[in-house]
Amino acid sequence: MMSFQVEGMSCNHCVAAITRSVQQVDPSARVHADVAAKSVQVESTAAEPSVRAAIESAGYTVKS
Numbered sequence: 001m002m003s004f005q006v007e008g009m010s011c012n013h014c015v016a017a018i019t020r021s022v023q024q025v026d027p028s029a030r031v032h033a034d035v036a037a038k039s040v041q042v043e044s045t046a047a048e049p050s051v052r053a054a055i056e057s058a059g060y061t062v063k064s
Contacts, residue, residue, distance in 0.1 A: 002042045002051055005063040009038050014060070021058035025050050 009018065015033040022029050022042055029044035029051070042051050052062050 002044070002048050004040045004042070004052065004055060006033075006038055006040050006055060007061040007063060009033065009035055009040070009060055011035065017058045018055055018060060021054040022046075022051055025054045 006018070009015065012035070015031075015035065018033065018040060019031040022031050022044065026044040026046040029042055029046065032041040032043075033039070040055065044051055055062050
């Protein structure tokens with residue numbers, strides 16, 4: 001499982017946007033988000049850079 005700190009994520013709409021973007025890379029990916037902690041965990045067979053890029057393409061900043 002991959003974990004990311006995601007800046008700018010503040011509501012369920014944000015979670016849905018991130019989930020859609022990640023699932024465009026890997027349709028079977030499972031995305032778990034904690035809005036309060038600004039963290040996203042992704043279970044996916046896709047490579048970590050691809051998942052990170054998908055989150056960023058949804059308009060969010062991924063912190064290291």
